[in-house]
Amino acid sequence: MHRPMEGVRVLEVAQFTFVPAAGAVLADWGADVIKIEHAERGDGQRGLSRVLGLAVGDGSSFLPIMEGPNRGKRSVGLALEKPSARKVLDELIRSSDVFLTNFLPEARAKLRIEVEDVRAVNPDIIYVRGSGFGPNGPESNKGGYDATAFWARGGSAAGVTPPGSERMMRMPAGAYGDSIGGITIAGGIAAALYARQVTGEPSVVDVSLLGVGAWATQYTVNQALMRGGPLxxxxxxxxxxxxxxxxGAYQTADGRWLEFSMLQPGRYWPEFCRLAGRADLATDERFADVEKIMANAAEAARIVAGIIGRRPYAEWVEILSRGEGQWATVQNSWEVGQDRSLRTNGLIAQVVDAEGKPRELVANPVQFDQTPVTLTRAPQFAEHTDEVLREIGLSDEEMLQLKIDGAAT
Incomplete structure (x- = not known):
């Protein structure tokens, strides 16, 4: 199968998850993604993974916090602030289709990687910025993480925190908004590549965590806008x-949860009653038709809660699977990784780590031609420096001098 991004080169000057996750998706789709990491410090997430104690613990270099947003890339250690690194950077820019960054404006200006700097080398390159709060306005130079710009500012935190709660609800997973934002950026890049192919004009693509957060909560934000005030x-x-x-959610006898979403109560109430062994409730005068079910929904819900609470989770999974109504198990992260539909569709993918041990990662949710993605591991720090420098024509002597200068590693 031809992967749709084969032949596309992406030059990534970014760290952590938000923008690198976009590079990972593009690599999944076949792009050659070259990740520039600082020659001494590398991607800040490498150090963060150890500070947070997220190593596997078996001596492996496999760190999921790095592997997820960086699989399939090549890593080049380059100190962009060193004058001698500029020739290398310019050659990489010249040979790339996309320049991808999440550096703040001040850092971009200092390193001379703003739009005009990059376009001076390659006028046809698509320039992509991921930011916390967008490229314009007083917060354009303000850093943001998904906990701040996406979760808090974007409306999700308020949306899931009950009124009167003594604590704000946290994101359900690390890099939650970053991962959503990353695949959003990847989609924007795909559109920009198509537009360049059709019109010959390269785009500047901007995606902010705040914008992604507002998009994710648009259902309620749009209602508030129509109302003219808070909901x-x-x-x-x-x-x-x-x-x-x-x-809604109902708890089983053994403390597990099931989520019901049967939007047509008149259609699914008789089926549920039959499956639950309470066919009498389908003809109960209180619930005899859809209008009565709706009018007496609170009473019906109390009865359903009692019914669900008398049997264990596994039993309900088997019982409800016989019906047509929409429901789901409430799964923890391990169970998500074992989900039969994810696995059947190749959305949990195998990857071999640097020590040759098979591991697994969640694949991005987009497939082409019903073909599961083939993943390769994330690069070790600066693993491909020599390989990439040779590709752009540097001699061994030139590479050695860059390393002596501290410009490459």
Whole structure:
């Protein structure tokens, strides 16, 4: 199968997850992604992974916090602030289709990697910036993480924190907004490559974590805009929804959760009652038709909660699987990794680490021609410096001099 980004070269000057995750997706799709890491410090996430104690613990170099957003790339150790590194950078820019960065404006100006600097070398390159708060306005030079720009500012934190709560709800996973933002950037790059092919004009692509956060919460933000003010607090019932007992989460006898989303109560109430061994409830005068189910939803939901709470999780999974109504198990991270539909569709992919041991990673959710992606591991720090420098025509003597200068490693 021809991967759609084969033949595209991406030059990535970025670190952590938000923008590097875009590079990983493009690598999954076949692009040659060259990751520039500082010749001494590398990507800051390499150090962060150890500070946070996220190593596998078996002596392996495999660090999921690095592997996820960096699989499939080649790493070049280059100190861009060194004058002698400029020739190397310019040659890489000249041979690339996309320049990808999340450096702040001040750092970009200092390193001479702003749009005009890069376009002076390669006028046809697509220039891509990931930021916290966008390229314009008073916060354009302000750094942001997904916890701040995406989760807090973008509306998700307020959306999941119950009224009167003594603590704000946190993101459900590390790099949550970063990962969503990364695949958003990858989509923008794909559109820009298509536009360049059609019009001959390269684009400047901007994606902010705040913008991604607002997009993710657009359902409620759009309602607030129409209303002309904040939405009133929603006091949801403990079980079900105000008009439908077959929406919401229910707890099983062994403390697990099931999420119901049967949006047509008139259609699915009789089926649920039959599966639950309570066919009598389908003809109960209180729930005899859709209008009565909606009018008596609170009472019906209490009954459903009692029914679900009398049997264990595994039993309910088997029972509910016999019906057509929409529901799902509430899975932890391990269970997500074992999910049969993810595995059947190749969305949990094998990768071989630097020590030759097979590992697994979540694949990006986009597939082409129903073909699962083939992953290769993330690069070790500066692993491909010599290989890439030779590709752009540097001699061994020139490479040695760069290393003596501290410009490459």
């Amino acid at each position: 009133p607090p929603r006091e949801l019932p403990r079980h079900g929804s105000p008009t439908n007992p077959l929406i």
